[in-house]
Amino acid sequence: MLALDTLLAFLAISAAVTVAPGPDNLMVLGQSLARGRVAGFGIAVGCALGCFTHTLWATLGVSALLLASPNAFFALKLAGAAYLFWLGVQALRSGGIAAAERSEALALPWRRYVARGFIANAVNPKVALFFLAFLPQFARPEAGPASTQMLVLGAVFATQTVVVFGAIAFAAGGIGRLLARRPRLGPWLDRVTGMIFIGLAANLLLGGRRG
Template sequence: MLTFDQAGAFVLAALLITASPGPDNLMVLGMGMSRGRAAGVAFGLGCALGCLSHTLLAAVGVSALVAASPLAFTLLKMAGGLYLCWLGWHALRSAGGTTAAQAQGAPQSLGRLFAKGLLANAINPKVVLFFLSFLPQFVDTARGEVAGQTAALGLLFTLQAALLFGTLGLFAGQVGQWLQRRPRAGLWLDRVAGTVFIGLGVRLILSR
């Protein structure tokens, strides 16, 4: 359903964005450092699988817009491009998230931590906006099957997020120590992510 070039470009951009310091991966890092590897992995997988709800919304919404009005789809792309540029600007201005706050509270079961991560991602309106902004620019409307392409992209994003968050939770202690020894590492990760966001935003605005 996706071409090799289409999927390759998407996965590369998704990995760079997911790896940049942000609320989700810093929470996974903090959970793993404070409560152990299993807790970090469970919470991280929950955060990643929460993306499936956003994938469904994006697949239905984007395909409906294309079917109803090419103009509406163009306006969505323009708004999405501006939103990505705004995210990139804030990432470039960030001081760098080099440490993760320690997770507090009473011990919880792995199932409960998984559900907590799932819910935290699924109800986040900023993630909804991100999916509606990010996925459409990798959809080739000329090939048809817009909903199928969008769903496939969302699944790819979820898989790479699960792999990255799971790995981050598993090696949270080592990653945390590495970041603490290299305080500028988070700063440069933010710079890379900001550049990617702005580049994607401009590409989305200029695309026809």
Template sequence: MALETLLLFLPAAFLLSLVPGPDNLGVLALGLAQGRREALGFALGCSAGCLNHTLLAALGVTALLRGSPLALGALQWAGAAWLAWIGWQTLRSRPGISPQEAAPDVEGFTQQFRRGLIANAINPKVALFFLAFLPQFVSPQGWATGWQIAVLGLLFAICATLIFSGIALTAARLGGWLRRHPRSAATLHYGSGLLFLALALRLLLSPLDAQPRAG
């Protein structure tokens, strides 16, 4: 894989990770409303989900899914349902500092990691994005196509980890100050739940044949 290819790919991966979507908006909302641990968990889960899409693209599974409107539609409904469930669970819980944030264990982190992983892994728009984006940087004179896609996908996941973690830490710092005020804490808490519901609706209503995006 040529160095010139990587020098083009990495800035593009960083910029695309910043494009507003369910992943980075979810990280932002959790950082503001719940704190660093939960936001970092969701951020790393979303980044790990990119590896799932990389594997599917490298094996050609995503290309097969693209040819099946029924399978893509099922994934779209599943992804929207999962985001809506996260939003509903957030709205049902009480605002303020959660027991997970106050306790020394990592329950809040692992729960949000699992949520982020699933939210990204079953998002068909991310799958189609990887199928459209990664092959553009594959060199016919390089390694086998599958291996090049695997390396590019891993690099994209690393870029996403850095961007999402930065968003998580920044939002958590700001949210920590805002959550000291009961009214602000409640607004952030319920606002994050409503954001996940809005993201679910956005995913459900967006056409899958539109230009693929990272989120």
């Protein structure tokens, strides 16, 4: 069992990392502004699930294999960048749609946003390598098997991710709702969201083979 002081230190650092500007919270922010709180919270949950997936990879050693293979690392970066670019193009194309079509777009099933957040996070090799380096630092020999400790820490990280990103979604969604009362701003919200996704794609792809 992990000591309370270890868990609290891990939680504090994890929250600081989660709040710091990055691809995931920018996705939550952009989708919340353009599509509302439900969409933003869906992205948040998807990102949290992706984080726990990276915990499993780090625990099983898959992330270490990824680090040892430059070609696999770059291939995963390429897939992640392509997915983010596709989301950006979709957002840009939705700018300027009619009010009825916009209402239909806003009514997309919540699970669609969860899937978007999960895929965007899960195919980001930089996140995989972060977890590979971050989690073992808090594992203590006297606390039991390192793999079990890492799974617990990963669950804690995923949980606080939902809380922090959920707060961002709630705040940004409220702002988006106010802006949506001005129909002319709707297309611009979509364009901002699209540019965020495309910018994230470029950052992931061009940020160096090892990020």
